[in-house]
Amino acid sequence: MKTVLVIGASRGIGLEFVRQHVAAGDKVFATHRTEDDRIKLRDMGANTLKLDVMNVSDIAGLAWQLDGEKMDVAIVNAGVYGPRTSTVLQSPTDEEFDNVMRTNVLAIMRLVPIVAPLLEPARGTLAFISSKMGSISNAWASYGMLYRTSKVALNMVAKLAHTDFSARGVRVLTLHPGWVRTDMGGPNAEIDVKESIDGMRRVIADDTNFASGGFYDFRGASIDW
Numbered sequence: 001m002k003t004v005l006v007i008g009a010s011r012g013i014g015l016e017f018v019r020q021h022v023a024a025g026d027k028v029f030a031t032h033r034t035e036d037d038r039i040k041l042r043d044m045g046a047n048t049l050k051l052d053v054m055n056v057s058d059i060a061g062l063a064w065q066l067d068g069e070k071m072d073v074a075i076v077n078a079g080v081y082g083p084r085t086s087t088v089l090q091s092p093t094d095e096e097f098d099n100v101m102r103t104n105v106l107a108i109m110r111l112v113p114i115v116a117p118l119l120e121p122a123r124g125t126l127a128f129i130s131s132k133m134g135s136i137s138n139a140w141a142s143y144g145m146l147y148r149t150s151k152v153a154l155n156m157v158a159k160l161a162h163t164d165f166s167a168r169g170v171r172v173l174t175l176h177p178g179w180v181r182t183d184m185g186g187p188n189a190e191i192d193v194k195e196s197i198d199g200m201r202r203v204i205a206d207d208t209n210f211a212s213g214g215f216y217d218f219r220g221a222s223i224d225w
């Protein structure tokens with residue numbers, strides 16, 4: 001039995017990670033923002049933790065609630081897309097910028113020093129759910145500019161977490177889940193959550209082929225930064 005933490009577990013990709021890990025018999029900690037989601041996750045068999053990643057006292061609360069837990073896997077999944085209209089021709093408002101960058105970047109910077117040490121005792125894996133849209137090498141169009149920019153920054157945070165924590169036994173992965181049918185991915189996306197999470201769990205479980213510091217998609221292909 002592994003101990004697994006899923007940050008941003010209420011729906012979509014995070015919820016499917018919870019479903020699969022509970023089904024595998026793992027001890028799962030799952031974060032939520034609403035009471036309805038707490039009940040849903042509890043009824044699925046997860047240990048629930050209230051966390052709005054924008055709220056510093058929630059992040060501090062996470063630290064003491066998980067104090068002493070030895071995590072095998074932590075999945076940092078919470079994220080927002082922001083305005084669908086963002087391109088190089090249409091810049092975001094202050095409010096749009098703050099919402100996306102605080103959720104996808106600042107919150108992750110604040111979570112790393114809380115979550116990464118929990119993985120040290122079991123030499124576990126810290127997996128950041130990023131996106132191929134955050135690959136500068138693969139940037140062929142400017143739609144989703146704000147989201148892409150936030151995921152580029154997330155990728156740097158993940159790489160820096162690798163530089164500091166791999167020496168302390170923590171394996172750090174940056175993952176692209178594919179284009180997935182969720183609220184964010186929309187109904188026309190290429191794959192369902194089961195295929196995405198089946199694939200990412202295979203990558204997370206295979207520390208021989210998928211080394212710390214890498215950027216991989218759900219099929220295990222390496223992605224250029």
Ligand SMILES: NC(=O)c1ccc[n+]([C@@H]2O[C@H](COP(=O)([O-])OP(=O)(O)OC[C@H]3O[C@@H](n4cnc5c(N)ncnc54)[C@H](OP(=O)(O)O)[C@@H]3O)[C@@H](O)[C@H]2O)c1
Pocket residue numbers: 007008009010011012013014032033034051052053054077078079080103129130131132176177178179180181182183184185186189
């Ligand atoms: N779907 C895709 O095609 C795709 C592709 C590439 C990467 N991704 C990435 O995969 C991750 C999950 O995406 P998804 O498709 O599952 O999106 P989703 O269905 O929109 O779900 C987003 C999740 O993030 C949580 N979240 C957002 N803001 C939060 C906050 N301030 N505090 C705590 N939790 C917060 C949401 O919680 P609430 O329910 O409380 O809002 C929800 O659990 C994201 O990081 C996304 O960028 C998705």
